[in-house]
Amino acid sequence: MDKLLFTPGPLTTSMTVKEAMLHDLGSRDLSFIKAVREIRKELLALGHVSQDTGYETVIMQGSGTFGVESVISSVVPESGKLLVLINGAYGERIAKIASVHKIPYHTLVCDEDQTPDPQETEELLTDGSFTHMVIVHCETTSGIFNPIDAFGELAEKYGVTYIVDSMSAFGAVPVDIAACHIDFLVSSSNKCIEGVPGFSFVIAQRDSLIKCKDQADTLVLDLYAQWIGLENDGQFRFTPPTHALLAFRQALRELAEEGGVSARADRYRGNFNTLAEGMSVLGFKEYLSRDKQGYIINSYHYPEHAAFDFKAFYNKLNDRGFIIYPGKLTKANCFRVGNIGRLYTKDVQALLQAITEVKSEMGF
Amino acid sequence: MDKLLFTPGPLTTSMTVKEAMLHDLGSRDLSFIKAVREIRKELLALGHVSQDTGYETVIMQGSGTFGVESVISSVVPESGKLLVLINGAYGERIAKIASVHKIPYHTLVCDEDQTPDPQETEELLTDGSFTHMVIVHCETTSGIFNPIDAFGELAEKYGVTYIVDSMSAFGAVPVDIAACHIDFLVSSSNKCIEGVPGFSFVIAQRDSLIKCKDQADTLVLDLYAQWIGLENDGQFRFTPPTHALLAFRQALRELAEEGGVSARADRYRGNFNTLAEGMSVLGFKEYLSRDKQGYIINSYHYPEHAAFDFKAFYNKLNDRGFIIYPGKLTKANCFRVGNIGRLYTKDVQALLQAITEVKSEMGF
Numbered sequence: 001m002d003k004l005l006f007t008p009g010p011l012t013t014s015m016t017v018k019e020a021m022l023h024d025l026g027s028r029d030l031s032f033i034k035a036v037r038e039i040r041k042e043l044l045a046l047g048h049v050s051q052d053t054g055y056e057t058v059i060m061q062g063s064g065t066f067g068v069e070s071v072i073s074s075v076v077p078e079s080g081k082l083l084v085l086i087n088g089a090y091g092e093r094i095a096k097i098a099s100v101h102k103i104p105y106h107t108l109v110c111d112e113d114q115t116p117d118p119q120e121t122e123e124l125l126t127d128g129s130f131t132h133m134v135i136v137h138c139e140t141t142s143g144i145f146n147p148i149d150a151f152g153e154l155a156e157k158y159g160v161t162y163i164v165d166s167m168s169a170f171g172a173v174p175v176d177i178a179a180c181h182i183d184f185l186v187s188s189s190n191k192c193i194e195g196v197p198g199f200s201f202v203i204a205q206r207d208s209l210i211k212c213k214d215q216a217d218t219l220v221l222d223l224y225a226q227w228i229g230l231e232n233d234g235q236f237r238f239t240p241p242t243h244a245l246l247a248f249r250q251a252l253r254e255l256a257e258e259g260g261v262s263a264r265a266d267r268y269r270g271n272f273n274t275l276a277e278g279m280s281v282l283g284f285k286e287y288l289s290r291d292k293q294g295y296i297i298n299s300y301h302y303p304e305h306a307a308f309d310f311k312a313f314y315n316k317l318n319d320r321g322f323i324i325y326p327g328k329l330t331k332a333n334c335f336r337v338g339n340i341g342r343l344y345t346k347d348v349q350a351l352l353q354a355i356t357e358v359k360s361e362m363g364f
Numbered sequence: 365m366d367k368l369l370f371t372p373g374p375l376t377t378s379m380t381v382k383e384a385m386l387h388d389l390g391s392r393d394l395s396f397i398k399a400v401r402e403i404r405k406e407l408l409a410l411g412h413v414s415q416d417t418g419y420e421t422v423i424m425q426g427s428g429t430f431g432v433e434s435v436i437s438s439v440v441p442e443s444g445k446l447l448v449l450i451n452g453a454y455g456e457r458i459a460k461i462a463s464v465h466k467i468p469y470h471t472l473v474c475d476e477d478q479t480p481d482p483q484e485t486e487e488l489l490t491d492g493s494f495t496h497m498v499i500v501h502c503e504t505t506s507g508i509f510n511p512i513d514a515f516g517e518l519a520e521k522y523g524v525t526y527i528v529d530s531m532s533a534f535g536a537v538p539v540d541i542a543a544c545h546i547d548f549l550v551s552s553s554n555k556c557i558e559g560v561p562g563f564s565f566v567i568a569q570r571d572s573l574i575k576c577k578d579q580a581d582t583l584v585l586d587l588y589a590q591w592i593g594l595e596n597d598g599q600f601r602f603t604p605p606t607h608a609l610l611a612f613r614q615a616l617r618e619l620a621e622e623g624g625v626s627a628r629a630d631r632y633r634g635n636f637n638t639l640a641e642g643m644s645v646l647g648f649k650e651y652l653s654r655d656k657q658g659y660i661i662n663s664y665h666y667p668e669h670a671a672f673d674f675k676a677f678y679n680k681l682n683d684r685g686f687i688i689y690p691g692k693l694t695k696a697n698c699f700r701v702g703n704i705g706r707l708y709t710k711d712v713q714a715l716l717q718a719i720t721e722v723k724s725e726m727g728f
Contacts, residue, residue: 023382025366073582101582
């Protein structure tokens with residue numbers, strides 16, 4: 001049996017999702033084109049929008065960051081200016097992308113345990129120089145949830161194009177894309193929809209997407225051209241990860257069977273609560289205050305005890321069949337545990353049992 | 365049962381390759397890191413090079429074109445000049461990439477049924493302005509094999525960095541990367557190694573790779589940074605397609621079990637010959653002369669008969685469980701049939717039987 005993945009992805013997926021990959025389909029064949037059509041339509045529905053209400057799904061090969069770079073580099077023109085709201089590594093990465101593409105940008109950086117301040121943001125927007133604004137929905141660095149609706153109100157008020165990196169949230173955190181005034185939302189196959197890695201997807205407001213024509217500075221990451229390719233004949237411009245897409249179609253069906261986004265949110269929240277309670281009993285301290293903490297990822301301070309060593313802790317859990325996120329926050333000495341993927345309360349309880357054993361074995 | 369894919373990819377793969385995807389591994393976990401290490405090492409061996417002799421493998425998420433764009437945009441500096449040898453759509457695509465990235469380039473274009481002329485190429489190289497040269501190994505447009513060794517000699521003689529797009533050839537056409545003076549060779553997971561789509565890979569001469577530092581104009585397609593990431597801790601900078609990589613490791617093992625590149629070449633050549641003989645009996649005319657025709661893809665002129673309609677022909681074969689390449693050459697009215705993937709002589713014979721039936725049914 002595979003180890004259980006308590007990480008931000010790739011995740012533990014259902015066997016039926018993986019079994020959907022036991023087929024080779026031609027990427028230009030009708031049965032595959034139909035699968036892609038179903039996926040693109042269903043993703044819009046998850047965001048409470050549709051083609052009829054003016055939205056489109058674009059699928060981009062590669063990881064989530066490929067999708068983010070596709071959006072940033074295709075959407076913001078040379079004459080534009082991007083406001084990047086940052087409270088973690090993924091916000092920083094967006095600024096890096098803007099920098100690499102020589103896109104004019106400004107960052108508003110706050111501490112990793114805080115959400116960007118709407119008032120400060122509004123002060124920046126009032127100067128009128130910004131054309132685009134981007135924020136990370138669930139900052140995987142800490143697991144913090146940023147209030148994308150409040151910033152959407154500001155985007156609407158100041159007429160800036162609004163981009164949301166919802167990588168670790170979409171599919172398990174309810175989002176009404178139109179109500180949040182989102183022009184471009186990016187997520188990926190191997191997060192809360194519980195598919196396997198291989199592509200990202202962008203849900204775009206069509207009018208905003210049309211403005212990106214001829215704006216990209218790459219071939220493969222050209223969001224507009226990718227959309228036109230898919231619209232013209234339902235085919236990808238370049239070979240798609242056919243197996244990962246079949247797995248994703250199955251994952252979408254299983255999400256619907258589970259009861260949709262709110263049911264999945266409930267399961268993940270259940271995982272979160274079980275973990276939080278158990279870890280508290282074990283003496284671990286949460287990094288985030290409860291009002292800012294999302295239910296996707298929990299961050300814990302390293303125990304202040306000489307016997308604690310993260311690498312040993314990680315390895316001993318690994319030996320027991322549990323993989324936690326093997327990295328620390330940018331600044332604080334914390335470790336992270338993911339609650340997402342095909343994991344249930346019983347799996348979290350098993351992890352807690354393993355942590356109890358390891359704690360005792362290590363003597364902290 | 366899945367339809368058989370007689371296309372240039374995605375291909376029919378073995379069930380054991382697909383079954384390797386029935387596992388979820390953490391992308392930062394040791395067992396996955398080991399798999400990636402095995403893949404990177406084995407790919408060098410397929411090209412008759414190794415880390416000891418100064419070569420490196422870089423894996424890039426996305427399709428083959430993502431790999432090609434990564435190389436072109438990371439390798440050729442602003443002060444450089446790229447000579448693009450073109451005899452089909454994939455050569456044209458490389459020129460497009462150079463153009464999008466504002467890389468100085470010049471194209472030498474010849475007919476799709478001809479290989480670029482070494483003498484003409486040498487005349488261009490003698491002017492001393494070119495720093496890089498690129499050619500497609502097997503031009504998927506027609507199936508023609510370009511003599512990459514002869515152009516490698518020229519690259520060596522004139523001191524230009526030599527890039528080979530060996531997408532449809534590597535793994536089934538023997539290549540000695542060092543002997544051909546290749547600095548960068550690009551191929552992908554879903555071609556002759558018979559993996560599933562999801563990534564491309566680049567085999568690079570280390571000294572040439574090191575020169576690419578800080579040269580890329582994107583984040584995700586930065587070949588040098590991707591290499592450094594893999595070298596530092598064996599991990600990808602951004603989420604890799606873990607399942608596709610596990611499938612690929614299995615595919616590499618099956619390639620070795622089959623007897624390596626020369627054995628695979630023999631099987632594909634057998635498929636080619638069976639198809640060529642059968643199609644000749646059925647009256648189809650080959651597009652390429654036999655001395656230029658590779659054994660990866662066969663191109664046939666549309667029959668000159670009013671009853672022939674390619675779309676109907678394609679659909680009727682599809683109904684019988686055979687998928688041929690659903691596209692035509694850029695210029696000539698031809699259709700294409702691939703010989704690669706988990707296909708054997710008996711499969712080609714079954715395809716020929718289906719073509720015989722369809723021909724009779726359509727009355728051409």
